[in-house]
Amino acid sequence: MPPNIRDIAEQLDLSKATVSKALNGYADVAPATRDRVRQTAHAMGYQASVSARNLRRGQTDKIGLLLNTAVDYAVDYLSGILPGAARSAQNLGKNLIIYTITDEDSTDVLAACRGGEIDGLVMFSTNYDPEPMNALLDENFPLVVVGRDILDPCVSSIVPDYYAGSYQATSYLIELGHRRIAFTTRPQLTTANKAHLSGHLDALHDAGLSADQRYVVETRLEPGSAAAAGRQLMALPKMPTAIRAFHDLIAVEMVNTLQYSGYRVPEDVSVIGFDGLRARFTTLPHITTFKQPFETIGKRAIEIIHQQIAGDRVAAVKDVLPLEFDERGSTAPYRESAQLRAHELGK
Amino acid sequence: MPPNIRDIAEQLDLSKATVSKALNGYADVAPATRDRVRQTAHAMGYQASVSARNLRRGQTDKIGLLLNTAVDYAVDYLSGILPGAARSAQNLGKNLIIYTITDEDSTDVLAACRGGEIDGLVMFSTNYDPEPMNALLDENFPLVVVGRDILDPCVSSIVPDYYAGSYQATSYLIELGHRRIAFTTRPQLTTANKAHLSGHLDALHDAGLSADQRYVVETRLEPGSAAAAGRQLMALPKMPTAIRAFHDLIAVEMVNTLQYSGYRVPEDVSVIGFDGLRARFTTLPHITTFKQPFETIGKRAIEIIHQQIAGDRVAAVKDVLPLEFDERGSTAPYRESAQLRAHELGK
DNA sequence: CCGCTTAACGAAAACGGTTTCGATAGTTGC
């Protein structure tokens, strides 16, 4: 029903070929007819069929974003990445299409890749079986994994330098004079979490500090988990004077828990977060954190896919991005007041 | 390079037509050959070209999500809606493709609709000019506006019942015995914000309470804005005993501000939020709120588009969804302790 | 005026499926 290229051709008594070339700006066509074609095309409300063009070109200018909705923070991660990715995609004339998998069912995503529905795929927050991923790589399908380092040297990945960031965070607290530094971990030790933990432990070790196991508490993202961890730390005979949370939401809950129990932040206890969420500004004081370079991650992911599509670079790219230190008010130099406070609070 | 339908046909000495019909399960083809075709198709790793199929069918099974990245909460809103929308889309065999506009530049989205890149469009968090929207409606293009009531009776919309929710929230506080109830508004009064405010004012009026202008404070989503509003309220000669925040993040910051100043929540002041964000669990106590039915919104948006595509229903749908009351610990019956507390804090 | 280049355009072949409309062979009914 909408006008197609033939309608324009008949209207102007031209051929489909000339109309197409006129619209696409080929030098092959006289300036006068080019303008005529474009004017009537605009007047008729013509819009080229994307499917037809894609079929002919063998490309779709679409990039898939794959996330596992079963993972709790997947959607949040997406929303962090999206602005950068969308901006980058728009600059390159690409569209973003979202694929969600719940379990191990990655079949329709695979079908989308093989069927030419998308030109490339950005994977994140997802436990992918290497099975289909290798299949795609064999076909030289543009693929980028985000937020997780894949050992396979053939697959491109872009991952924040969790180890370095974690090392810096703990070192920063040590430089402030803190010696009893608590650390919250997640139950499942993914590569990212391992990097976190070892960065922390190495920083302690390099500073000549011993790692007390009681200062490493397991925390989940569920509400109340951080509060429980906080109470656990406050109940220790010698409570830590600084706490490292693996996530800003944990840090926020931790600060509120400490304050609720009568501790002052940062005078009694320093708290430092990780991620760079808006929620870290809801506490008083605001929370010092290491921000993930979300904007850059999204931007780079699309760029890498784009390069792979263009075929400029065959080798896999391994981006390691630094985290950004964002110092706010929840950290301060060490004072022994925390311990005094603990006694004062009647333990 | 990937195998197409002709390769399979030649391999089996059949015609393209038979192969296509075999793969699509037409009754037209003998069970034996059907199985043969499917087996070799699978063996060859065949995957039908999406572009080719779409071109012939005149559909793409893709639904666009349009959001304005210039709006601060747009991405958050998307992430709230996404799980429900994605689930619903997957059930219906649709894909979601994200379009971002920054300013008034909605041209390429329009091109996507006209060019058959998507079958329908869900618009939200965006100030759309009616110009292109009406153009799409004239062409009977499936369109749904989310989170904002459009006066035009021809355009489908799905919007939470902000007025009723706001009315309920204030009535709930009144029933708890509160008389001095503060209300935070946003600077720009959109239809949603207006509904919020009038719901609040009507609830006050219906309870025979006068609306004190000093209890209505302007708040932005930026960090620190809620804290300023909180201080403003605490400085009043008679500070409110209950505070309604238009957003959970505002509520969180408000609670923390109150507690930081020595007030107890909910003993001295009740605070109630709005939205249903994860962040409302980071405070102690957790924040009572009215949850937006995000899951339902996303689900319905896709369903409506799907119905419009199928042509089942021509008339516009106007969904008004109730908000869900989620009572937590930040609200309690009125006691005059807030005022005593204010004196006690040495004002 | 003639060969040669160049400008401008059109015919037709892709791209890879789906769908219509026959065509053929086998089967059934009587």
Add this chain to the structure above:
DNA sequence: GCAACTATCGAAACCGTTTTCGTTAAGCGG
């Protein structure tokens, strides 16, 4: 044995665009 079906398959059109290649006419130098 013949007519009427049915089951199974294939030829070809079609979806709308891009792109190659050929054709025509004009321009141009000599």
